[in-house]
Amino acid sequence: MGNAWSTDLRHFEGLFGPDALHAPEARRIAEYFGSIAMAATSWYADIPMPSAIRCRRRPKRRPCPGHINLVRNGKSGVIEWNCSSCDDYGVIDGWQSTMWDLSRPEDEDDPEVDLLLSDTEHRALCGINELDKDSLRVVMSALTARNGEVAMAASLEEMEHLAGYVAAAANAERKRARQQLLDAAGQKIDAAMRRAETSGAVVLPFPGVTAPGAQPKISATLLEFAEPVLEMLDDETPIQAIEDAMQMVVTVWNAIVIEEWGLATGMLEEARRLMQSGVPALAPIFDKLVDRKRKKFGGDLRGVGKVEISRGADGGLLLKAEAHQPSSLGELH
Ligand SMILES: [Zn+2]
Numbered sequence: 543m544g545n546a547w548s549t550d551l552r553h554f555e556g557l558f559g560p561d562a563l564h565a566p567e568a569r570r571i572a573e574y575f576g577s578i579a580m581a582a583t584s585w586y587a588d589i590p591m592p593s594a595i596r597c598r599r600r601p602k603r604r605p606c607p608g609h610i611n612l613v614r615n616g617k618s619g620v621i622e623w624n625c626s627s628c629d630d631y632g633v634i635d636g637w638q639s640t641m642w643d644l645s646r647p648e649d650e651d652d653p654e655v656d657l658l659l660s661d662t663e664h665r666a667l668c669g670i671n672e673l674d675k676d677s678l679r680v681v682m683s684a685l686t687a688r689n690g691e692v693a694m695a696a697s698l699e700e701m702e703h704l705a706g707y708v709a710a711a712a713n714a715e716r717k718r719a720r721q722q723l724l725d726a727a728g729q730k731i732d733a734a735m736r737r738a739e740t741s742g743a744v745v746l747p748f749p750g751v752t753a754p755g756a757q758p759k760i761s762a763t764l765l766e767f768a769e770p771v772l773e774m775l776d777d778e779t780p781i782q783a784i785e786d787a788m789q790m791v792v793t794v795w796n797a798i799v800i801e802e803w804g805l806a807t808g809m810l811e812e813a814r815r816l817m818q819s820g821v822p823a824l825a826p827i828f829d830k831l832v833d834r835k836r837k838k839f840g841g842d843l844r845g846v847g848k849v850e851i852s853r854g855a856d857g858g859l860l861l862k863a864e865a866h867q868p869s870s871l872g873e874l875h
Contacts, residue, residue: 546631547575548633549632549635550635550636551634551642552640553636555640555641557569557572576640576641576642578593578595578621578634579621580678581595581610581682581683582612582621583614583643584644584646584678584679584680584683585614586847588613588792588846588847589796589800589846589847590611590613590793590796591611592611592685593684594609594661594682594684595609596661596665597610597625599628606625608626609625609686610625611623611625611809619635619637620635621634626686626808644678651699651700653697654696655734655735655737655738656693656695656738657693657694657695657730657733657734658691658730659691659692660691660726662723663692663727663730664681664694664727667681668682672710672711674707677704677707680700681694681704683696698735698739701735702735704731705731705735708724708727761861761862763839764849764863767791767839768788768791770827770831770834771788774824774827777857785850785851786820787821787823787824788851790816790821790824792846792863793816793817794810795835796809796845797813799842799844802843814828846864847863848863850862850863
């Protein structure tokens, strides 16, 4: 096994204060875990994220080609992450209200502008020191696409705001190579904004995704999908256990959706691991669920957020869930 990291970010903030000790290696590690927390908090709770953060390990002295996959638990806030290529993984807690907390505002606008950047262009954007929280959120919520490019989406206003920082940074940059990267990224952002302004269409940030038609409520879909799991339960099963089982079902669903969005691979193996450790009783039907999702619900590309279970007056199960679309990344129900 690789390294397992358990990190409480509150312990790291002191490294960056005015009284900070000079500890470059500790700071580098803190910055790395901090960037994972920034990505996780700029994205939706309970929906796996193939982030644009590159693995920092160097197995056999070569940079690991992987990126960081992560999921932030909406209830506990705990961020679980792992590398898509090597076996580095860990959990991060205590990020709330630290300098790495980029939590989205409630009234956030839907993304209207989307674009693809090269990995090095995206990293040049990450390196702009002056970015404010809104622009940092746009940059850190970027995803790794399957071809290794980086997919970024934001509202027109947010993207304009970011474009201002990029232009200023390119102007001030003295290193020619970095200036070229910033210029190239700036041009792609400008082109994407012009596209969005003229088309006025729904944004589809992820290649290969078509706009959703009329779909049944996500809660009804999930209950149908979860049938093999519900069959394993009876009237005596505590609500909490049912909720845990359903959250695991949702994890499998989301992992397949993320892969079908044309983003990272490896999410499914991560889901299998989560199920084995979280609700081992379901592990034997993992492959059955995967098969069921692909065959019966293959065209349904909604990501699912938090799930709540209760019992109705007649003893039947009631399920509440929120759906996220890759097209608008907004809530549907
Ligand atoms: Zn790695």
